[in-house]
């Protein structure tokens with residue numbers, strides 16, 4: 001009886017009792033010093049969470065003075081336990097449930113003070129919440145952590161050539177054209193966008209196809225994914241997927257208003273087209289499959305059905321080396337070009353090539369990573385363990401046109417800089433992922 005009481009107390013000391021907690025600014029603390037610091041927090045019986053540019057530290061009163069210097073404190077949170085906190089998805093601001101007051105942002109979630117066990121009852125219409133597991137990094141700010149400097153290498157002339165082939169004005173032109181269609185899957189005009197994309201892929205020399213999938217509810221025309229394939233020159237059975245959804249939605253204009261979806265997601269879809277523009281000029285060793293999905297706004301239907309009913313039963317999933325998904329890549333509220341890369345913690349080995357690509361070819365971007373993925377076309381791949389990630393601008397939930405009738409090209413502030421940076425980063429990553437023969441010019445540099 002004594003021993004079980006002692007065991008209960010022991011567990012309670014670290015997992016149940018509230019401890020004084022605060023968020024502190026990480027500033028430019030190098031990654032190795034951060035790792036050492038979090039080890040000390042755990043050694044003293046406390047716990048922590050990395051939340052982008054700040055760290056939540058909870059520690060016993062006695063360890064507090066050693067661990068937390070007053071001048072670094074952003075918010076004093078009082079006594080908390082991990083169970084008092086939850087991660088709430090930061091979605092479209094028109095969503096019926098208002099976001100709870102946030103302690104900090106962590107990727108596309110906000111850390112909120114609400115027991116996770118209660119969230120399904122407080123937010124029954126939303127599934128995008130999750131409990132907090134202490135002692136882990138939820139989101140990282142690469143530049144602040146010094147990770148970009150460490151990832152920097154000498155630029156490769158062959159990769160640079162592909163990066164230089166990116167046309168951000170061409171991308172914005174395609175974006176603007178796609179936004180002239182009402183791409184709601186409830187309207188027939190989406191078929192015109194589909195046909196335009198098919199024609200575009202064909203004009204670039206891609207082998208085009210469509211994938212039709214069933215969708216419940218009212219759809220004006222059959223819903224299809226648009227696919228353009230560029231066969232690899234010598235590794236055709238290794239695939240690189242470049243994808244984005246082309247359907248759109250508006251929730252403020254009533255049933256007759258158009259859904260232009262310029263940022264969400266003509267921006268990503270036009271980027272798929274732009275990557276096809278670049279790589280058809282520089283044929284890759286691996287097969288590149290450029291895909292524009294529909295049915296995303298109704299629950300990732302086009303991408304899910306393609307993965308589950310076409311790729312998986314036909315044994316194609318193991319061929320996929322990388323599925324790069326883009327959704328809202330053109331907006332920045334301010335001059336800081338933040339971009340978020342999101343995958344699951346088990347697939348986080350997809351991050352380093354993006355780190356290097358930003359360091360070497362797209363230094364204007366400020367990249368962040370998150371390992372709590374949800375709600376876009378990367379999910380069907382991640383759910384099957386296929387290396388995949390989402391690229392999304394990090395101001396998306398502040399975007400004034402988000403799921404509105406004013407999601408028009410002119411609403412996307414800083415589009416050419418933001419989207420242009422993302423295109424350069426992705427071109428560099430895809431160049432290496434898809435592979436190339438080093439050009440003779442650069443291979444024999446002294447001749």
Ligand SMILES: [Zn+2]
Pocket residue numbers: 245264265296327328
């Ligand atoms: Zn979207």
